């Protein structure tokens with residue numbers, strides 16, 4: 381019980397202090413909308429192209445929604461020493477870091493459904509496998525959050541966290557099969573594409589929204605889950621090594 | 626060892642037991658093989674100058690830093706391998722306020738209480754109680770970022786004790802705050818002590834340690850050089866007689882002249898216009914003052930000094946206590 385009270389209050393505090401602040405909410409709405417508009421205009425086609433764009437826009441929204449604030453909720457709090465309070469709390473490091481990341485995960489999931497909410501009014505989404513979409517979005521959110529967490533706990537300064545996460549985010553958008561299908565990437569870039577969690581997430585969404593997945597969904601789910609476990613474990617290891625030195 | 630120690634619950638079990646604790650940062654040895662034990666309900670002082678290793682020791686004891694070597698037991702629980710094992714028994718007041726600037730005083734306290742698993746109503750009640758106790762009621766709903774240094778300090782202390790921990794670590798609780806607040810905090814520490822809380826207090830205020838602590842450890846350059854009760858520490862200087870003599874102008878180089886004329890006196894020059902003389906025998910003031918006036922000095926004041934822990938500290942550590950105090954009070958040094 382003690383642990384859950386702490387968990388809930390850490391989550392609630394991050395929500396109130398960071399995620400539910402008006403600038404962040406508007407950013408969370410504008411960003412997916414801007415991406416949708418951009419893709420839509422670029423594709424130059426009619427409303428029937430929406431289901432084709434949707435997986436990419438959702439994936440990007442989740443990626444940015446989850447990773448945008450971790451530099452603040454983690455790196456900045458560490459720098460400002462308030463993170464020490466959390467490290468002194470009688471809860472395990474695993475539990476603590478789950479509490480610190482649940483806000484990001486929720487925010488990412490909500491971000492992903494902003495474009496969906498618009499799409500349902502303008503496009504035909506009857507063929508969509510919603511169950512797979514929801515679980516795919518959840519897994520993409522968890523894996524990108526933990527990727528952001530890994531960056532946030534591997535640096536000491538907030539600007540480093542921001543720079544490094546852009547360093548990872550932007551190439552990932554280009555390599556994950558969102559702009560170009562992975563098969564159309566240069567051969568030497570394709571293995572790199574398969575080393576990115578988002579590739580599997582985007583593939584799942586393509587499969588669920590327009591029956592155009594390249595890999596079996598079970599494989600996508602499995603690889604994404606493995607990314608989640610590895611990134612979380614690596615983040616905890618870094619905290620123990622660098623912050624409880 | 627036949628009895629598993631975590632199982633034993635005898636009276637004499639120390640609240641904190643440390644053996645061969647060591648920690649280096651690169652070439653810097655922050656703590657070198659410290660060994661000490663703090664009994665239950667004891668107020669234990671950790672006294673040393675800047676960079677002596679006080680904060681590093683607290684960090685290791687509370688799980689914020691990993692020791693290079695040594696064993697730590699908190700309330701009988703071995704924390705050497707799992708630093709989180711005893712955190713539910715411990716409260717920590719860090720040397721710098723580390724609360725959330727964007728939360729109000731009240732919210733900060735409630736949040737800290739929740740980290741220790743306190744439920745909503747009890748933590749709100751306790752937060753209000755502590756805000757009243759520290760005269761912070763009016764600032765309760767203001768953001769922590771806007772608090773003054775002293776208010777920040779007080780709220781940080783309140784946050785450290787909100788869950789009524791049986792063992793409390795206080796890292797320089799009275800540094801950088803006004804006299805009245807410092808007195809209030811000392812009173813609070815004394816009250817907590819009376820109620821049975823085990824307290825580990827680091828400080829550089831020698832008088833504070835002397836007034837509050839049951840036992841004191843002197844730490845210099847990472848080494849615990851001496852541990853004893855306050856009366857035992859003062860014993861050797863109690864038999865000494867000390868006198869401070871002030872002049873109208875600086876009196877450098879006087880020591881040799883005095884010890885030349887009065888071989889049984891020891892002489893030191895603690896500050897500017899004054900000297901301090903010490904002797905195993907009562908000091909006869911008349912001849913000494915006449916001697917000084919014959920040297921052309923104008924004696925403004927001559928008074929006996931009560932033997933204090935400061936003398937012991939200087940004697941044991943070889944450090945200048947006045948210098949240590951000054952170093953600490955550079956503006957902006959403490960928060």
Ligand SMILES: Nc1ncnc2c1ncn2[C@@H]1O[C@H](COP(=O)(O)OP(=O)(O)OP(=O)(O)O)[C@@H](O)[C@H]1O
Pocket residue numbers: 650653654655656673674675676677678679680681682720829
């Ligand atoms: N994170 C760190 N990295 C490098 N050196 C450190 C670190 N923390 C402490 N030190 C060094 O270890 C030594 C002990 O520092 P510590 O903070 O424990 O001293 P202290 O007794 O608390 O001093 P103060 O009275 O100034 O608070 C110092 O030489 C300090 O420079």
Ligand SMILES: [Mg+2]
Pocket residue numbers: 679680681720796
């Ligand atoms: Mg210190």
